[in-house]
Amino acid sequence: MLEDPDELAVLEEIQHELVLQEQLLIEEYERSLQFDEECLNAMLDGLDAGDKIICPVCRKNNLTVRNHLVFCQCGLYISTQDMTEEKLRSVLENTITEHSHRCFHNPEFTVTSGMEEETSLLMSCSVCDSWMILL
Ligand SMILES: [Zn+2]
Numbered sequence: 001m002l003e004d005p006d007e008l009a010v011l012e013e014i015q016h017e018l019v020l021q022e023q024l025l026i027e028e029y030e031r032s033l034q035f036d037e038e039c040l041n042a043m044l045d046g047l048d049a050g051d052k053i054i055c056p057v058c059r060k061n062n063l064t065v066r067n068h069l070v071f072c073q074c075g076l077y078i079s080t081q082d083m084t085e086e087k088l089r090s091v092l093e094n095t096i097t098e099h100s101h102r103c104f105h106n107p108e109f110t111v112t113s114g115m116e117e118e119t120s121l122l123m124s125c126s127v128c129d130s131w132m133i134l135l
């Protein structure tokens with residue numbers, strides 16, 4: 001049994017510290033969630049804005065679809081079967097929305113460039129451990 005008042009005070013202090021730390025962690029987590037959500041909304045807004053499709057890889061330039069080729073100033077260059085801007089927009093929108101239903105994290109978009117395989121656009125998320133080939 002702890003009857004020494006000094007020891008009790010120390011214990012209480014430790015407990016207080018732990019609670020504070022936990023609160024800080026929770027706050028940090030909530031902030032990061034909020035940040036992800038803002039990113040996601042900005043991305044969806046970008047997709048909605050007129051007929052421009054923001055490149056999900058660099059998030060700066062617009063994707064161009066011409067002769068079934070999808071390309072961007074950042075170096076993204078993918079040949080597709082029968083892609084149109086409209087199809088591309090809905091593919092991106094659907095994939096991002098679908099992912100956001102099961103995961104709050106903002107997924108990453110990368111271009112795979114195997115030596116023999118064709119280049120493809122990949123969406124991956126380290127949080128829910130999923131990936132998907134978009135193009
Ligand atoms: Zn780009």
Ligand SMILES: [Zn+2]
Pocket residue numbers: 099102103104105107125126127128129130
């Ligand atoms: Zn995820």
